[in-house]
Amino acid sequence: MTSAAEFHAFGTKETFETEAADWIEARLEDALSRRGKATLFCSGGSTPGPIYEALSGLNLDWEHVTIGLADERWVDETHEASNAALVRRTLLKDKAEAATFLPMKTEDNSAFGAEAALERTYGEAASVIDVLVLGMGEDGHTLSWFANAKGLGAATDPGNMLSVAAIDAPKSKVTGEITERMTLTYPVVGRARNILLLMSGDKKKSVFEAANPEHPVSLMRRAAGKALTVFYRS
Numbered sequence: 001m002t003s004a005a006e007f008h009a010f011g012t013k014e015t016f017e018t019e020a021a022d023w024i025e026a027r028l029e030d031a032l033s034r035r036g037k038a039t040l041f042c043s044g045g046s047t048p049g050p051i052y053e054a055l056s057g058l059n060l061d062w063e064h065v066t067i068g069l070a071d072e073r074w075v076d077e078t079h080e081a082s083n084a085a086l087v088r089r090t091l092l093k094d095k096a097e098a099a100t101f102l103p104m105k106t107e108d109n110s111a112f113g114a115e116a117a118l119e120r121t122y123g124e125a126a127s128v129i130d131v132l133v134l135g136m137g138e139d140g141h142t143l144s145w146f147a148n149a150k151g152l153g154a155a156t157d158p159g160n161m162l163s164v165a166a167i168d169a170p171k172s173k174v175t176g177e178i179t180e181r182m183t184l185t186y187p188v189v190g191r192a193r194n195i196l197l198l199m200s201g202d203k204k205k206s207v208f209e210a211a212n213p214e215h216p217v218s219l220m221r222r223a224a225g226k227a228l229t230v231f232y233r234s
């Protein structure tokens with residue numbers, strides 16, 4: 001049974017983005033005041049960019065914030081599909097430039113076999129994430145948990161001891177040319193303190209609500225539990 005997530009609907013792109021940045025800021029400030037440090041893990045896609053831009057100018061104690069990725073297409077940062085490049089372009093500038101950034105892409109040609117090396121940096125940082133920002137595709141994928149993907153079983157295994165898992169998704173309009181990815185695993189999502197799922201468009205809302213229990217977004221909801229908040233705009 002997936003728990004009922006907190007669901008906020010917004011009428012305009014502007015309020016959606018402003019409220020999302022405020023939501024993230026409040027939880028990072030709470031983590032910083034309680035523990036003197038905070039972790040923010042970001043998704044790629046087209047939705048979060050303006051929200052990252054808004055965060056970058058905030059007066060947070062960024063020196064004590066570690067920024068990671070929820071997932072990454074297995075490409076170098078020079079590639080237009082790179083999530084690391086998106087985060088560097090939109091978030092790691094202005095005041096937020098002082099934050100520590102942990103990219104996912106390693107020198108390995110394939111994500112498969114790179115998990116153990118990446119675990120050396122991601123294992124500690126992703127042990128308990130303060131704020132995890134997720135999106136969802138119209139196919140119902142979130143993180144890089146794509147239905148029928150190679151590696152999805154390990155990525156969504158509640159008993160996976162690793163924080164990261166390699167994925168090779170079935171090629172689709174959503175994946176584009178880059179089907180090989182790295183993603184955070186189910187236990188990492190399960191330990192995250194605050195998860196914000198950003199969803200735009202009615203199609204995504206109906207996919208989210210109708211997803212069967214074994215669909216990737218339902219698996220995420222099960223892992224996230226009460227830590228999940230959904231921000232939706234039509």
Ligand SMILES: O=C(O)[C@H](O)[C@@H](O)[C@H](O)[C@H](O)COP(=O)(O)O
Nearest residue numbers: 043044045046047135136137143
């Ligand atoms: O690497 C990725 O593609 C993202 O992390 C992915 O999970 C994204 O969140 C969804 O595809 C939604 O993307 P939009 O924001 O474009 O709807």
